[in-house]
Amino acid sequence: MSQLYLFLLSALRALVEVALLALLGQGVLAFLAGSRRHDNFVFRLLQVITRPALAITRKITPSVIIDKHLPFVAFFLMLWLWFLLAWIKRSLCLSASLAC
Numbered sequence: 001m002s003q004l005y006l007f008l009l010s011a012l013r014a015l016v017e018v019a020l021l022a023l024l025g026q027g028v029l030a031f032l033a034g035s036r037r038h039d040n041f042v043f044r045l046l047q048v049i050t051r052p053a054l055a056i057t058r059k060i061t062p063s064v065i066i067d068k069h070l071p072f073v074a075f076f077l078m079l080w081l082w083f084l085l086a087w088i089k090r091s092l093c094l095s096a097s098l099a100c
Contacts, residue, residue, distance in 0.1 A: 002092060002095075002096040006089065006092060006093070006098070006100070009085060009088060009089050009092065010089065013082065013085040013086065013089065016078055016081050016082045016085060017082065018049070019049070019050060019052075019053040019074075019078050020078045020079060020082060022046050022049040022050045022053075023053065023071055023074060023075045023078065024075070025042075025046050026043065026046040026047065026050060026071065027071065027075070029042060029043050029046065030043065050071070050074070053074050053078060054070055054071065054074050056074075057070055057073055057074035057077055058070060060077075061073055
């Protein structure tokens with residue numbers, strides 16, 4: 001049973017990693033492209049990938065946070081979630097005496 005939990009935890013952690021890297025790529029591309037970033041195909045593709053993470057972040061954060069700052073907040077929330085999942089995975093592996 002712990003192998004199933006380990007698999008689900010690893011899959012969730014992989015999804016968080018994809019969201020983190022997409023948010024990071026979107027930020028770098030926004031910095032490089034400037035105001036013309038919305039015309040860039042890659043930027044729009046990264047927006048599609050990060051849309052679920054931004055929607056979840058918008059739902060759990062107060063309305064005081066403006067939409068301009070939402071990607072920063074989403075990045076740091078995803079980063080903390082990634083660390084939390086790594087810690088849970090480590091403790092699960094140690095409790096089951098697995099070499100993860």
